[in-house]
Amino acid sequence: MSATQDTAARRPTVGPAPRPRRGRADPRAARQSSLREHNLSLVLRHIIEAPAPTTRARIAGAVGLTRATVSDLVDRLLRGQLVVELETESVDRAGRPGVLLAPASRSVVGLGLEIQVDQISVRATDLAGSSIVQSRAAGDFRASDPAETVERLVRLAAPVVGQLADEGIVVAGACVSVPGIMQRGSGQVRLAPNLGWEGVQLTDLLRVHHPFDLIPVELGNDADLAARAEARARAQLRGTSRAAQSFLYLAGEVGIGGAIVLDGELASGQHGWSGEIGHAVIDPDGPRCRCGATGCLEQFAGKDALLRGAGLDVAEPLRRLVTAAHMRDPRALRSIEAASTALGMAIATAMNIIDVEQVVLGGIYASLYEHLRPGIEAQVRLRVLAARWSDVRVEAALGQGDSALVGASLQVLDRVVTDPTDWVPSS
Incomplete structure (x- = not known):
């Protein structure tokens, strides 16, 4: 039986293989096995997050390991069917061309x-x-x-x-x-x-x-997960690492989710509860929210609020609102303008606190981006102190409606x- 077949035979149908029990170790001690596990993860992450197929030599240069070490780690990942070898790279230079590596599909x-x-x-x-x-x-x-x-x-x-x-x-x-x-x-x-x-x-x-x-x-x-997908999509599009991504993410649905991405990682707070921008207070005397408070952002800019403001039933699909806005329907435009002002106020408050230069609009807001952006940017320019000398950008999410999934x-x-x-x- 080949090594690949043996690995597949040991795998369960669902879920990861059982892990051997290990004795407790001083967390400060860097065991040799811990170092190998770290390096294995480092190489796999580099292959998965690379904008294009890469080679053993490029990985070694990028992560600071010897070519021999990287080659051994890649061989293990190949046997585990986590990465695959593609064709030999085409090069216009002297030297031996490398074999391209990519994440395994359908494994x-x-x-x-x-x-x-x-x-x-x-x-x-x-x-x-x-x-x-x-x-x-x-x-x-x-x-x-x-x-x-x-x-x-x-x-x-x-x-x-x-x-x-x-x-x-x-x-x-x-x-x-x-x-x-x-x-x-x-x-x-x-x-x-x-x-x-x-x-x-x-x-x-x-x-x-x-x-x-x-x-x-x-x-x-849902917003945290959508932001995770967005960070990966932006890194791949720009040919950069996920660590280069920092932004405030807003996902509009019936509610409004938010997430903070700093250096490619979610800033989830002490308990994992950060980013609840949908319950930022816009007007304390405003309508009661499902959370029990009054005047929350989602009561002014959530999906139901947008549809009601445009004279549509909340059961209507969003495309009815998008179409009405494109047709310059006055009620639809007023509803979106009011929502964009409320969103801009909440976003400006958040950006004064978390210090990022980019806002990404996802969910239904990506579909309404061209109509929402002017009102949001007006509030950001007015209320974000750093906007005087820093270019604060408001962009539509690259991911579509399945981002959280x-x-x-x-x-x-x-x-x-x-x-x-x-x-x-x-x-």
């Missing part, structure tokens, strides 16, 4: 699950960033029963997991995107106002259903990249 996937107010979705994404299979179902999940919603989500996801297993593709884990506040590490949705959920042990509800009794499951905030998949895969030792031969 290991992260399963993204999403619960939104108006739909549930599932997507499997591989290490190359490609969608292997995706499915969604519309619904109205306002004030929904968590157990019933989870059952519907399982019915949607189970055939996807079955299809992946039939194709020999390994599911590393699942992450559920929810528009609410999570209790970090607990599997609990603390509060999701627009779903009407509070104190819901969501991972426990999932684990009683097959196949999630076999798949590691975690939770994530993509980000959920990527969060699972990031666990594989951070610790790939479960997925490769030990020697």
Whole structure:
């Protein structure tokens, strides 16, 4: 049996291979095995985040390891089917050309699950960033029963997991995107106002259903996950690293999610609850929000508020508002202008605190970007102190409506990249 076949034979159908128990070690001590694990992750991350296929020699130069060390680590990743070799590179110079390396496709996937107010979705994404299979179902999940919603989500996801297993593709884990506040590490949705959920042990509800009794499951905030996907998309488009990305992200839906990305990483705060810009106060005497407070931003700029302001029913699809705005309908334009002013005030306040130069509008705001941008920029120029000498940019998100779903998949895969030792031969 070949090394590759042996690795595949040891892999489970779903979830990572069991990890050997290790004795407790002083966290200050850098064991040789810890160093090898770190370097293995370093090389895999470089290959995955590179804007184009790369070579062993380029990796060695970029990460500061010897070519021999990188070659050994790459061989392990090849045997674990986490990376693949492509053709030999074409070069216009003297010297031996290298073999190009890329993330493996259709080998290991992260399963993204999403619960939104108006739909549930599932997507499997591989290490190359490609969608292997995706499915969604519309619904109205306002004030929904968590157990019933989870059952519907399982019915949607189970055939996807079955299809992946039939194709020999390994599911590393699942992450559920929810528009609410999570209790970090607990599997609990603390509060999701627009779903009407509070104190819901969501991972426990999932684990009683097959196949999630076999798949590691975690939770994530929808805006945080969308921002993670956006950071990767921007790095790939610009040919830079994810670490070069810093921005304030806003995702407009029925609610408004926010996330802060600094040097490519989410600034999630002490408990993981940062970025709740949808509940920034615009007018303390304003309408009551589902969170219980009054005058929150989402009551002025959320999807329902935009549709109502334009004289449309909240059940109408967003494209009705987009079309009305393009046709210069006065009510639609007034609604969007009011929303852009409220958004600009909240964004300016946030930017005075967190000190970034870029604002990224996602969700429904990406579709309305050309109409929202002028009002937001006017408030930013007026209210952000640093705007006097620093170029503050407001841009539309590169990711489309599936950003949170993509980000959920990527969060699972990031666990594989951070610790790939479960997925490769030990020697």
